[in-house]
Amino acid sequence: MVKKYGEKYHAIIDAAIKVIAENGYHHAQVTKIAREAQVADGTIYLYFKNKEDLLISLFRLKMTRFVEKVKQKVDLVHSVEEKLHQLIYMHFKQLAMDPHLAIVTQIELRQSNRNFRKEIGSTLKLYHLLIEDLIRFGIEEGKFHDDVDIRLMRQMIFGTLDETATSWVMKDMKYDLLALVEPVFSLLMNGLKRK
Known part of the structure; x- marks a missing residue:
């Protein structure tokens, strides 16, 4: 091969x-x-090797690039608010720009077998680490609660972005996904922000 x-x-x-x-x-x-x-x-x-290997390979390639692009934009800004905003914006923008990829990642991958989902977990971990780093940065900056459970908060952020994108795909992409950047940002920022 x-x-x-x-x-x-x-x-x-x-x-x-x-x-x-x-x-x-x-x-x-x-x-x-x-x-x-x-x-x-x-x-x-x-x-x-086979169609499953092709699906795993395409996910690894596209997800690695996806994370690299998000990281580049997040690294260009300085405050945690800007970083979180860029993360949300880039997540939605990349899916909105490639509707076929959005369908594959948000719908088709979820219908695959357990072994396949395990294979893609290591690639997805790169994105999870990026989100966790952002949360740690917010804590160090004094903007986020210092007693926040980083792993749980990462699940909440990723879950919100993921579910928002999946709902958009399930509704045949009939509305502007990027129009949801601000409401999602406000929701997440208010949940994380130190009062």
Whole structure:
């Protein structure tokens, strides 16, 4: 199996996202993915063991990039308020800019088997650590309660962002996800803020 991350690899990943979003994971045949990527069926198996490996790989690649982009923007600002705002904004913006990826990450991944969910957990952990760092920074800055349970608060922040995005996808993306940045920011900031 070839593990080169060249044009064909990325074409297959992008094709898989589109085909899975349009057909669902269980109906996303390798033949359809190959056709969309404009490669032979067998080419997919040069890069991926099977369809599950392809789904895991696409999640790792896209989630790693997702976290990198969020981190870059969060690192550019200085106060914890700005950092939290950027985190929310970038989370929603990246999903709004790629509706197919939003469908795959918010709906299709949740229908996968337990082993698969375990595989993607390590990639998702990068994002969890970023959120935990933001919470610690807020505590050190004296803006957040110092007795806050960091792990629980991270679950609350991630859960709020995740559920908001999932609801948007489930409602066929009929409204502007970015319009929810301010209300979500106010909700989370008020819950974290030291009175």
